[in-house]
Amino acid sequence: HTKRKRTCTGWKVEASDIARNTFNPIRSIVDGMKLSPNPAKEMIALSIGDPTVFGNLSVPEEAEVALIKALKQRKYNGYGPSTGYEQARAAVAEYSSTSKSNVNAKDVILTSGCSGALDLCITCLANPGQNILIPRPGFSIYKTLAESIGVHARHYNLQPEKSWEVDLPHLESLIDDDTAAIIVNSPSNPCGSVYSKEHLLDILKIADRNKVPIIADEIYEHFVFSGSEYHPMASLTDSVPILSVSGLTKRFLVPGWRLGWIVINDRNNIFQDEVRHGLQCLSQKILGPNTLIQAAIPDILKNTPRSFYSDTLEFIESNAKLCHETISKIPGLKPVMPQGAMYMMIGIDMAHFPEYLNDVQFTEALVSEQSVFCLPAKCFEYPNYFRVVLTVPQAKLVEACQRITEFCSTHYRTDSEIPDCRYIRNEAYDESWIE
Amino acid sequence: HTKRKRTCTGWKVEASDIARNTFNPIRSIVDGMKLSPNPAKEMIALSIGDPTVFGNLSVPEEAEVALIKALKQRKYNGYGPSTGYEQARAAVAEYSSTSKSNVNAKDVILTSGCSGALDLCITCLANPGQNILIPRPGFSIYKTLAESIGVHARHYNLQPEKSWEVDLPHLESLIDDDTAAIIVNSPSNPCGSVYSKEHLLDILKIADRNKVPIIADEIYEHFVFSGSEYHPMASLTDSVPILSVSGLTKRFLVPGWRLGWIVINDRNNIFQDEVRHGLQCLSQKILGPNTLIQAAIPDILKNTPRSFYSDTLEFIESNAKLCHETISKIPGLKPVMPQGAMYMMIGIDMAHFPEYLNDVQFTEALVSEQSVFCLPAKCFEYPNYFRVVLTVPQAKLVEACQRITEFCSTHYRTDSEIPDCRYIRNEAYDESWIE
Numbered sequence A, B: 001h002t003k004r005k006r007t008c009t010g011w012k013v014e015a016s017d018i019a020r021n022t023f024n025p026i027r028s029i030v031d032g033m034k035l036s037p038n039p040a041k042e043m044i045a046l047s048i049g050d051p052t053v054f055g056n057l058s059v060p061e062e063a064e065v066a067l068i069k070a071l072k073q074r075k076y077n078g079y080g081p082s083t084g085y086e087q088a089r090a091a092v093a094e095y096s097s098t099s100k101s102n103v104n105a106k107d108v109i110l111t112s113g114c115s116g117a118l119d120l121c122i123t124c125l126a127n128p129g130q131n132i133l134i135p136r137p138g139f140s141i142y143k144t145l146a147e148s149i150g151v152h153a154r155h156y157n158l159q160p161e162k163s164w165e166v167d168l169p170h171l172e173s174l175i176d177d178d179t180a181a182i183i184v185n186s187p188s189n190p191c192g193s194v195y196s197k198e199h200l201l202d203i204l205k206i207a208d209r210n211k212v213p214i215i216a217d218e219i220y221e222h223f224v225f226s227g228s229e230y231h232p233m234a235s236l237t238d239s240v241p242i243l244s245v246s247g248l249t250k251r252f253l254v255p256g257w258r259l260g261w262i263v264i265n266d267r268n269n270i271f272q273d274e275v276r277h278g279l280q281c282l283s284q285k286i287l288g289p290n291t292l293i294q295a296a297i298p299d300i301l302k303n304t305p306r307s308f309y310s311d312t313l314e315f316i317e318s319n320a321k322l323c324h325e326t327i328s329k330i331p332g333l334k335p336v337m338p339q340g341a342m343y344m345m346i347g348i349d350m351a352h353f354p355e356y357l358n359d360v361q362f363t364e365a366l367v368s369e370q371s372v373f374c375l376p377a378k379c380f381e382y383p384n385y386f387r388v389v390l391t392v393p394q395a396k397l398v399e400a401c402q403r404i405t406e407f408c409s410t411h412y413r414t415d416s417e418i419p420d421c422r423y424i425r426n427e428a429y430d431e432s433w434i435e
Ligand SMILES: Cc1ncc(COP(=O)(O)O)c(C=O)c1O
Pocket: A049, A112, A113, A114, A115, A116, A139, A185, A188, A189, A217, A219, A247, A249, A255, A258, A259, A260, B287
């Protein structure tokens, strides 16, 4: 190395580029909002993607029993392998295998939450300057993780009028030589969409044609309402290599346990030479997730009764129906009925709410007047929608929907009341906002 | 962006530079060794830095109780703040404060093990192309984490003849305009050294003179034998900003729980503008460590009795003495008595073991003949030493020391037996090996 003299005279310590580029848009949008609830009304937060917050949904007893058992055995306090205990990986492999996509312990890497899994996958597949394709609207962490290490996030459009299916030509148009991966999220946060087998096959065709691997974010696997079917992407392809990521977080209602995983689906050994090894090496940076939870995984996956899942889903689906029904009746709002996960997106016809520039101002006003907080879809890089979380207790949801109705009826302007187009100051027509 | 056509015709997926550059030297050195134990002798591993492996040392009961309590309360299964629960951070702050370095909850970030803390600190302070200074011999993860993101690791020398104190002029000679941080590890892995107040002050002077912040790896805090005193680095300076990292791992004998922390010691607000915020942003990538363990922290830190610590230390110290005494008597070996932590480094006078090229071959042969495995110090970038872990049950340690004695007496050659210098094939005189 060319040795230089230390020239600083005073203390000045800067943060690295990675630190500066690690940026959570939700945090900064929400922090930038003026959120002062109406003191006359109790706050209802439909914003928090944490199903455990209200206490109505709770971890399965079997998971608690499994964890206490692991603790009492006093064998799981030491270091585990950085990819996770063999028996835990084997249990995840069995849980994730399908007749067409059969995996075993060596194909599984346990991580610190599904976020940790996404971090490893993105970091392993993409170099600075390369790009990954991510859905819009989509979960914000994809972009956060990518841009943190100088990887560009390119958004492919989802279509609300087609239950948020991917705009396939748009997706394909974004692929170039520097495209390292496509992230597909079904069931989806924030959309609640669940893609059909046919639609997933269409996406896979594009990946196959362009030889781009897929990161399938399936943290909401099996989280689908009646009438929909869940298809793991890896079960639908013989050719496209897929890193499927999931974890205990959502289905077992334990976000805080921070237990996620990567399943390497790679029937043609395309990940064999480099990616598999790369993921393993990266897992050594923090030495795996909590070993007690790891040790409990086989029991959690085996012993949790079907009724636990179906009860959760029934509850969320009935909330979805209830919310969709009420909101559908509100002039100016357009809810998109979800087929799974635990969210609903609601469009705002901004032209009819001329007081507000955009979804951020709309949701701000909803807080100050009605003490109901929903995330503006700007948080998901999508304009003029807001997201409702469907895991809140039903009474709260009913109350929230009533307040939203009241809010809209106060602020909705009919066509004839809308001021002349030239004077509309909201961003409904501001194209620059969309791209 | 300049859009290019996708030109690949076949599947070819490479791992990123970060993945390729993430490299655990211990893993690769050990994997490269021919380790075939003598079938007539039961294997004794003095290599594993996991104090829980042999079952003689175990998690304090109070920690188990605290964890079960947290679980039963059913309030800690959801997401916590990405830097950790306020009450857990407050407890760590209280635990880490000294009268001179007083910190509170806002100065603490909880991480996934001390490794996760080191990862955040290095990533936040250094850009690719910059360098950090790390001890030699030293814990391998510093280099792994740095080089993973293109940060150079420069080794400063420790001096075995001075109980592994830092070669201060050498340390200072390595500092240049691109030096982002100095990592100081006391008590030390692999050396077991505990630096005196005076020595720590000398290191701080260098940091202050050159305006380089310090990352103090204090995962073995309070882990010192009778006669030594532990000084948190942050308690010794008014001017140098210090990120102190530690965790539950070692003192509470729970490496698998993956609970570490960063304490931001920054009395002059040098980290205020950028580093503090950068660390916070980086913590959002995986959303904090397991929340149940977090919730148990206040009780663990408060309720674990002093006797738990002192019993552990007494045991390790008596092992250290026993091991040092036996090994001291072996011609050709030179143990350096540790003052803390749970390791001892033993020098090999390679000239007297002409059958072996280096510490790797020496420890390999010790396995094949005596079924005793010690890590060659090559794992710590240091030649012709090996490291012994002192947490094994005493009977095993005694047996291992006997076998080492037998091994050495078989292979030791006296001065007169040593072949002429010109014919010595081991690396004792190969200077290139040292740098
Ligand atoms: C689509 C999606 N992926 C990943 C995650 C992260 O999951 P985890 O909490 O396991 O990191 C979430 C959390 O909300 C999510 O909605």
